[in-house]
Amino acid sequence: MADNNTNPIAYMRETPLPQLDPPASEAGLGHWVRQNLFSSVLNTVLTLAAFVSLYFIFTSTVPWFVNGVWQSESIRGCREVLEGATGGCFAVLTERWNQLLFGFTYSDDQYWRPTLAFALLFVAIAPVLFVALPRKMLYFTLLYPLLAFYLIWGGSIYATISTGLGFVVGYLVYSRFVASSFALGLIGGVVAAFVTWWLGGFVVDAIAPATPFLEEIPSRKMGGFMLNMILGVVCVSLSLPLGIALALGRQSRLPIIRIICVVFIEFVRGVPLITLLFVANVILGYFLPPDTNFDLILRVIIMITMFSAAYIAEVIRGGLAALPTGQYEAGDSLGLDYAQSMRLIILPQALKISIPGIVNVAVGLFKDTTLVSVISMFDLVGMIRGPILASTEWNGVYWELFMAAAVLFFVVCYGISQYSQWLERKLATDHR
Amino acid sequence: MNRTVFFGALTVAGLAAVAASAGTLDDVKARGKLNCGVSTGLVGFAAPDASGRWGGFDVTICRAVAAAVLGDAEAVEFVPTTGKTRFTALASGEVDLLARNTTWTLSRDVDLKFDFVGVNYYDGQGFMVPKALGVSSAKELDGATVCIQTGTTTELNLADFFRSNNMSYEPVPIETNAEAQQQYLAGACDTLTTDASGLAATRAAFENPDDHIVLPEIVSKEPLGPLVRHGDNEWGDIVRWTLNALVSAEELGITSANLAELSGGTDNPEINRILGTEGNMGEMLGLDADWAARAIAVGGNYAEVFETNIGENTPIGLSRGLNALWTDGGLIYSPPFR
Amino acid sequence: MSTMTDPPQSAFRVSMLLSDTRYRGYTFQAIALFCLIIAMAYLGMNLVRNLAAAGLNISYNFLGAPAGYDINQRLIEYDSQSTHGQAAIVGILNTLLVAFLGIITATVLGVTAGVLRLSNNWLVSKMMSIYVEAFRNVPVLIWILVINGLVTQMASPREYRGDDATSSMWLDAVAFTNRGVYIPAPVWNDGSMIVVLTFFASIVAIFAYRRYVRNLLYTTGKLLPTFLPSIGLLIVPTILMFYIMGQPVGLDYPELKGFNFQGGTQIGRPLIALWLALSVYTGAFIAENVRAGILAIPRGQSEAAASLGMRPGRVMNLVVLPQALRVIIPPLISQYLNIAKNSSLAIAVGYADITATLGGITLNQTGRAIESVLLLMLFYLFISLSISAVMNIYNNSVKLQER
Incomplete structure (x- = not known):
């Protein structure tokens, strides 16, 4: 048995050495490039091919973007500004942006309506897409189709209300009968909704004001x-x-x-x-x-x-x-x-x-x-x-x-x- | 009312019995709007401007009819139609009147059951080539690649022309004017063919219009005019005589400038009959007395409509040519108002 | 053991039509059938009334009338004196042609892009992602118009003309122009048949050789090279025969004459534009299907193959792809169907497919809308059903190998 009291090891490190950096060939940008771009012959060929095609794409499009003309009355104006140089005539976008978004017959002062409807679409659709959101928001989702319809098409608010009423009545009838038979509930609900719309048609025509709050816009x-x-x-x-x-x-x-x-x-x-x-x-x-x-x-x-x-x-x-x-x-x-x-x-x-x-x-x-x-x-x-x-x-x-x-x-x-x-x-x- | 139609569609899908049609005139009056089929965009003839207002030669006819019938030149719903959809739109009643540079042919008049009420523009199919090509006649186009802007009867005329001259060609049919122009300018075809008026309009929009020429040959007759459904003669009469009123106005010197003055009554009985101060022309048509005056007030007489939309001072720069009055050696002629 | 006794047979009552599940099915079907018949009759009556009011009729006689227009791309004999029916057949063949070509290139492109997207080359996989996302998320109509515009930007035949020509033909044989690509056409002289037969015989020989190699590998474990011998088999006998027979196959080179290149074979611009657009668009979707199919194979499979000492190419070809195919093929079928259906957008580039002839100019000139559109729909329906039938047969044959 060896003597336990004496330590045969002359020196023992008590703190670990700091980690060394990996060898230069295995780290840093150079390593990444070699690993991801030039790891084999095939990869090198692919990388070079990719660089060549990128070069062609950039040289042909960049001047076109950089020289682009954003303010001009017409394409002739663009040509004058460019004086023969390559460049896009993006002025058409600034000039006709509203037409691109809303068409050419939608009156300018009504643009806020579809825009608002579009913005509200996100609010309406959010609770459907993300379950984490409060479930109460689903009521707005149910209301949204009517709201969007009214915003975009406008006209008499009563027509929209009558449509909504039809759905409500249909649902009430459905839930009244669904306990006995689903088919009966469904048919009853649909019939009730149609009857409501049909009656609503008369009422709306009778009470519709001459100038609705939101101007009616034909589709x-x-x-x-x-x-x-x-x-x-x-x-x-x-x-x-x-x-x-x-x-x-x-x-x-x-x-x-x-x-x-x-x-x-x-x-x-x-x-x-x-x-x-x-x-x-x-x-x-x-x-x-x-x-x-x-x-x-x-x-x-x-x-x-x-x-x-x-x-x-x-x-x-x-x-x-x-x-x-x-x-x-x-x-x-x-x-x-x-x-x-x-x-x-x-x-x-x-x-x-x-x-x-x-x-x-x-x-x-x-x-x-x-x-x-x-x-x-x-x-x-x-x-x-x-x-x-x-x-x-x-x-x-x-x-x-x-x-x-x-x-x-x-x-x-x-x-x-x-x-x-x-x-x-x-x-x-x-x-x- | 649009809303009623919408809900009607959603709910009963038209289960209700439908009363028989009461005639286009009554329909238009009841609706308070004239539905007028126009092209989807042909500068000078029918195109919306930057603010979305429709304007052009064909559009003015629509507005004149609306003014005559409804008293309001703005009471027109313009329905853009393509070559494919225009006839169905008219046949199915979607439009009351089609003013879409449509060539008057026998088969359309007879087989498709339409009535052409007159000719508002005498056109013909022509060819445009770059000057650099060194071609001076369409007869030299053997073997050429031809861009065709499909439209009226373009493809058929082209086939006939090359066949009768024993030449070969390669057709490239293209839907819209803008794309035809792009192909032509890039040299994807040697020549562009469509109605000569369209060629002039296209050439006017080029960067260097002088590098291109329209060949002298006109290979077809293209009488373009408004058309209505066959069988409703009262409505056809109204459109026909609205057009005639514009032509007669030019012939008699009625312009938008002197219209108000002449409406007070003149020594010329025909002017008086047109403007409704004499006779009962309007009543015969089922309209009121000053229908023609309103129609002329929209854009002036035929000459004024021509000059403002497609005349020599516009970018399109068409000369009257065949479309001069018969008194000036053209073909524009109106039967008498009597 | 107790036997269930049948419930007492009650007499049939009318109310059982609704309350008894045995009869309720019949009631619902009768109602559905009744509604369908009513709806059909209603639409049919409207049609008859509308046609009568407009003085029109339904007649297919126009198909026998001369069409009067020319078509630039035709696989069969056709001129302006041919009938509308023949124009429709030209259109049908053109639709099939572009769909066939599109399916081949889209598959090649899609498989390449799908595999490359999984490559460990960062740049290439990122570029493929961009390609796939850009094409998947933009409407095909916009891509067709844009690619048509790009093709139009190629050199015009005019630029090949004159002493100061800015473009020249590739190897003096191929011209890329914005009217199409002109390539030499083979001219078949006497004896050319033998050369062609030799060529086909060597293709058969290649398959036989590969089969022999495989059998040898399975039985003896001896691996012979396949690639170079295959290439040799493909080329050498044909070339030998070509010279033995005294060069019977010539080439007709395209040549600039008059307005256009004459001679050779022309592949028209509309065809190229549509073919290219459909291939790259659908290729992006196929790439996604291929990627999903490959990712669906558990990693263990490729690791197992690698641990057997297979090279990466062999792992892909022999282990991963055969398994991935079963996942890939069903969505691939629907992409092929999409190519066939999207080819109807030919109308936007001036390619004379069935929608442009029968549903375009013919409809335009004759005004026979109902008849034309009905025929058009029947044709597409037939094509779609045939493609899915053929591909389902193939799909089943792949499935059968599952153990």
Whole structure:
């Protein structure tokens, strides 16, 4: 045994050494560059190719941006300022910005109305998007469609109130009867709402003041980016209930209902939106009673709603299919009937799974609203291709306008898709 | 009322029985607005200005009809239509009157069941080429790439012209004037073809208009005029005679300047008949006596409308040419007001 | 063991149509069918009344009438004296052509971008992210118009002309102009058939060789090189045969004559613009699908493959992609459908697809809106259903290999 009292070790460090920096080759910018850009031959080639393409992109666009002219009366003014140098004529944006946003027939002093409606949209949609917000805000969300409708279209406030009253009466009737039978409640609610609207029509016409508080603006005057927003928001909201109904119909055990839904969904998904817009524009009129003259925007809303409903139905069908059969069986074993089990058990879960898909459909649909420019509606793209490029002042300004349009759409769509991804991460409850 | 229509659509989708149409004139009067189909933007003929107000040669016809019928030149709802949608818009009743540089052809008049009420502009299809190309006649265009601004009957005339001259070509159909112009200036096509009036308007907007020439050949007849639905002759008469009133006004020297003075009564019976101080022309049409005076007051007589919108002092710079009065060797002629 | 006794059979009562679940289904279906028939009849009656009021009729006779207009891009014989029906067929073929080309390039582009976005090269993956996000979040119509504008900025044939030409042909054989790309066209002389057959035979030989190599690998573990022999098999016999037969295949070079390049094959600008726009737009979506598919494969798979000593390329090709394909293919089908449907925007660049011929100029000139749009929708419906049918068959065949 060794002597325990004497320490055989001559020296022992009592404090740890400070950590050394990693070797120069393994740290700092140089390391990062080598690791991320030049780690292999292939990577080096890719990096060089990327640098070359970046160089070309920058050299061709930067002077155009830097020399851009922001103040001018017309393209000729731009050309004078530039004196032959490369440069964008961004003056068209400053000059025609309001037209790009609101179309060319919406009166200037009313611009605050759609702007306010747009701002309130965020307040209304916030509690739906973020569960953390107080649930009381949902009341505002319910109120919002009426408010936005009144703000944008204006006219007699009584008409808007009567519409809202119809929904309230419909809901009251529904909740009175839903206990005995869902179908009875639904049908009763719908009938009651229609009766209210029908009666309200008379009352509104009788008491409507000659000059409403907010001037009535016919939908033909809507244009620009505002039209894209209106079409996108309205059609997506309207197509949600329709899409749910179609998805349930497609899953239904009743063959006739299933066939009707399948044919509708496959037909609408099988044709391009543009042909449906042709239908709205040139054919739908023939199928409506003589002398009823829907304005174009309403016909377009009908067709786009049908279009997006078919896509949303497919997304929700995916959500329904993803639910374990046990959920359906659980509903049955509790003795719930079809409507109850759908309403209380299946749909809440299926819809939750479907939200990212629905958001994707919504983004796609919002982008597709630009197609209305093909049928002579002046949305953002229509404004550019029509009145602005056709005017003598701006005839020939091309890139600036389309770039602005692309940026506007990018901001909105990118925002929505980022939200969707955030939501997807949040809803992902599986552990991988 | 728009709101009623909206809710009607939302609620009953038109389940209510619909009374038979009572005629366009009554409809327009009941509505208090004239729905007028115009082009989506063709400078000089129909285009909204920077503040969104529609103006142009065709637009003035719409306003004149509105003034004659409703007494208010602003009581017009302009419905922009494309080449594709214009006929359906008129046939389905979406518009009461189509003033969209539409060529009067037999098949449109007969097969599509429309009535062309007259000609407000005699046009013809022409070609524009860059001067540098060294082409002086359309007959030298064999093998050329041709940008076609699709519109009236452009594609058909072009095919006929090249076939009858035994030449080949490559057509590039383009929807809007702005894009046709972009393609043409970039050299993606050798020549741009559309109605000569449109060519003049396009050329006027170029950076260097002098580098381009419009070839002398006019390869088609394009009588452009307003049209209405077939079968409602009373309405057609009103539009036809509103147009005639503008032409007659030029012929008789009625201008927007002396209109008020002449409305007091003159020695010329035809002026008096037009302006309603003599006879009952307005009553025959179902309008009041000074309908024509109101129509002329909108933009003046035919010559004034021409000069303010497309004449030589405008950027478009068209000369009267075929569209001079018959007394000046042109084709513009109005039947007598009698 | 107790047997359930059937409930007493009660006589059928009318109220059971609503209250008895056995019959309620029939009631609802009858109501739905009734509503559908009523709605159809209502719309049909309106149509008849409206057409009668306007003095119009439904007739497809216009399809047999001469069209009277020319089309720049045609795969079959067509001139202005052909009928509207033939113009529609030209349009159909053009739609199929651009959809087919678009599907191929979009797939290549999408897979490349999707894989590169996951690359560990920071710059490249960031650039691919920007590409994907920029194209996914801006409407396809804007991209078609912008890319058409870019293509229009290419040199005009005029710039190839004269002594002070600012552009020149690439290898004296290919000209990139804003009227299209002109490439040499092969001229088939006597004996060219044999060369072509040789070429096809060598392709078959390549497959046979690769199969042999694989079998050899599986049975003996011996790995033969495949890449270089394949290339050799592809080129050498054909070239040998080409010279043996005395160079029977010639090339017809495009040449500047008159206003345009003559000779060779022209790929028109509208086709290029639309093809390019649809490819890059849809490529961005496919890239996302590919990325999602690859990310769906657990890391363990690629780690396992790496620990077996596979090189990164082989890991991707042999382990990750085959598994990812099952995730990728269903959304890929819907992207292909989108290409076919988005090709209807050809109208914006002047490409003569079915929407531009039947739904454009024909509709414009004949005014037969209902008939044209109906035919148009039926055509797209047929295409969509066919594509999904074909792809579903393929999808099922991929699925069957799952163990």
